[in-house]
Amino acid sequence: MKLGIDLMGSDLGPSELLKAVVRFLNDYPVDIVVYGSDEPMIHHQRLTWVKTSQVMEMEDGPMAIRRKKDASMVVAVEDCIANKTDAVISAGSTGALLSAAVLLSKPLPSIERPALLANIPNAKQTVSVFCDMGANSSNTPDQLAQFAVLGHIYAKSMNQINQPTVGLLNIGSEQKKGDELHQEAFKKIKALSQLNFVGNLEGRDLLSGNVDVIVTDGFSGNIALKTVEGTVSAFGQLIKEAIMSTFLTKIGGLLIKKSLSIKKDRYDYRKHGGAMLAGVHHPIIKAHGSSDQEAFYHAIRQAYQIVEAQVIEKMKREFI
Amino acid sequence: MKLGIDLMGSDLGPSELLKAVVRFLNDYPVDIVVYGSDEPMIHHQRLTWVKTSQVMEMEDGPMAIRRKKDASMVVAVEDCIANKTDAVISAGSTGALLSAAVLLSKPLPSIERPALLANIPNAKQTVSVFCDMGANSSNTPDQLAQFAVLGHIYAKSMNQINQPTVGLLNIGSEQKKGDELHQEAFKKIKALSQLNFVGNLEGRDLLSGNVDVIVTDGFSGNIALKTVEGTVSAFGQLIKEAIMSTFLTKIGGLLIKKSLSIKKDRYDYRKHGGAMLAGVHHPIIKAHGSSDQEAFYHAIRQAYQIVEAQVIEKMKREFI
Numbered sequence: 296m297k298l299g300i301d302l303m304g305s306d307l308g309p310s311e312l313l314k315a316v317v318r319f320l321n322d323y324p325v326d327i328v329v330y331g332s333d334e335p336m337i338h339h340q341r342l343t344w345v346k347t348s349q350v351m352e353m354e355d356g357p358m359a360i361r362r363k364k365d366a367s368m369v370v371a372v373e374d375c376i377a378n379k380t381d382a383v384i385s386a387g388s389t390g391a392l393l394s395a396a397v398l399l400s401k402p403l404p405s406i407e408r409p410a411l412l413a414n415i416p417n418a419k420q421t422v423s424v425f426c427d428m429g430a431n432s433s434n435t436p437d438q439l440a441q442f443a444v445l446g447h448i449y450a451k452s453m454n455q456i457n458q459p460t461v462g463l464l465n466i467g468s469e470q471k472k473g474d475e476l477h478q479e480a481f482k483k484i485k486a487l488s489q490l491n492f493v494g495n496l497e498g499r500d501l502l503s504g505n506v507d508v509i510v511t512d513g514f515s516g517n518i519a520l521k522t523v524e525g526t527v528s529a530f531g532q533l534i535k536e537a538i539m540s541t542f543l544t545k546i547g548g549l550l551i552k553k554s555l556s557i558k559k560d561r562y563d564y565r566k567h568g569g570a571m572l573a574g575v576h577h578p579i580i581k582a583h584g585s586s587d588q589e590a591f592y593h594a595i596r597q598a599y600q601i602v603e604a605q606v607i608e609k610m611k612r613e614f615i
Numbered sequence: 616m617k618l619g620i621d622l623m624g625s626d627l628g629p630s631e632l633l634k635a636v637v638r639f640l641n642d643y644p645v646d647i648v649v650y651g652s653d654e655p656m657i658h659h660q661r662l663t664w665v666k667t668s669q670v671m672e673m674e675d676g677p678m679a680i681r682r683k684k685d686a687s688m689v690v691a692v693e694d695c696i697a698n699k700t701d702a703v704i705s706a707g708s709t710g711a712l713l714s715a716a717v718l719l720s721k722p723l724p725s726i727e728r729p730a731l732l733a734n735i736p737n738a739k740q741t742v743s744v745f746c747d748m749g750a751n752s753s754n755t756p757d758q759l760a761q762f763a764v765l766g767h768i769y770a771k772s773m774n775q776i777n778q779p780t781v782g783l784l785n786i787g788s789e790q791k792k793g794d795e796l797h798q799e800a801f802k803k804i805k806a807l808s809q810l811n812f813v814g815n816l817e818g819r820d821l822l823s824g825n826v827d828v829i830v831t832d833g834f835s836g837n838i839a840l841k842t843v844e845g846t847v848s849a850f851g852q853l854i855k856e857a858i859m860s861t862f863l864t865k866i867g868g869l870l871i872k873k874s875l876s877i878k879k880d881r882y883d884y885r886k887h888g889g890a891m892l893a894g895v896h897h898p899i900i901k902a903h904g905s906s907d908q909e910a911f912y913h914a915i916r917q918a919y920q921i922v923e924a925q926v927i928e929k930m931k932r933e934f935i
Binding site: 417418429432433464466472473474475477497498499500501502503513514515517518519520521522523524525526527528529530532533534536537538540541543544546547548549550551554555557558559561562 | 737738749752753784786792793794795797817818819820821822823833834835837838839840841842843844845846847848849850852853854856857858860861863864866867868869870871874875877878879881882
């Protein structure tokens, strides 16, 4: 297996991503091609470098892939499409990577809009597949039904769940709840007999782990995930303040510090890989823009497992 | 001032709500009329009881107000409309109270859809006005602009903020972000020169306290608030587990317990009242269905302040 890695455009720079590449090369029997402006300082017999002259910046929008034909991200995606690599991983601009996926790899024939699909950790110490995380700013009922099938395939092949439960993020549990989009999507998903559809979910079910696949339009999905982020940050701040308030609370903080960090670990997004651009012809993985070595390592591992588990082939079988 | 209180249909029953009524009567110089099936066991010279024969149950939908004409909720709202009371507070079914507000009190002439508006606590230890919390399952750009004005008036008169900042909950900070609804709403709100519009917000800004008024369609608002709820519950569970894991962490937990509970207090929804049905002709307050004495007391206080601050008159001035 050969994986293509875009080294440019992430917050922490190429050297941080390279550490993950080397660690991965030592752990897995793969070849890796890295794309970037400078030759890596690291040499490894299964590592090759493709020199590229441009960089996709975070502020680069979807149209930049037309202008920056020699950007590391674009060349990495093109090499994957030309079967020179089996998958691509990038921590660069989401908008640019999305448009590279849509314009170069192309959506599968029956997919109207590709989506960002990822595993999110939950209270049960498992993961739930979440789709769409925000690739789309609006969706149709048919598109939500397509996300349900993509999520189902991912949960089955990547998370090894035989009959994954599928839920629709909505504003109440009864079938009639929600706007027209979600009422229609409910019916369309329910009609898909191969799915184990359990009905509507609410925002409070997001981290419960009660369902294996969470289907959502990109707008609601983006709001929900960023709300989790904001809430975690507000409560982290609160706990910090509570611990720092007196001498005794500081001692208390020291006593629970390790235990708290072990428990918090289950929500560490870095251990769960990045997001897959689901619904296109090739495995394209978006790692978090601020990925450190640990996060990027798991994004590479995710790409490796997607290839191993033939996730794209399974999706193609459903949507071609 | 005379306040009307629906004693029925809440999770903890009339006696819990009555405790709040008595406490409020002792603290404030108001008259209170309670509506319910049984005569209150408590006597107070400023407390009167109106006997009603029916109860609006939690599962009662919007149409129930036509069937249950003698429900405590319906009679309480009708008495307010007949000027027998100055405001109504109910912890009963949200759907039924909403339809009572819309069908009996009626929307203000230029309001298309009333909304649920409430103060939510934030990391800065202040509150932000949030509107719509979920009265609507879908909205138009004009309706979002109306919510912005309702929120502005509420923040100004209830939270004493002179030029409240107003933000639109969306999926990115730039103007072009979001679906058509939110792109159009952005323009409409920006065009309202009396507002201090600061642009788009994201889910992660919800609890930051960086903005005084958060405008959202009811669908996104519902998802965001329930996601906060679910995240807080997942993290509460995590902290509990971390503290309970060993003898030493239990000691640590005891040392920080009080400090943590003081800090957590700032997010205690019970201290911030209920939700106002904004955009109708009368002050109608929805208290949480599971309100205890403390939560219901603050919902009554909120109604009292709405009357004192002439919030409805100010909204009428804007929308008639």
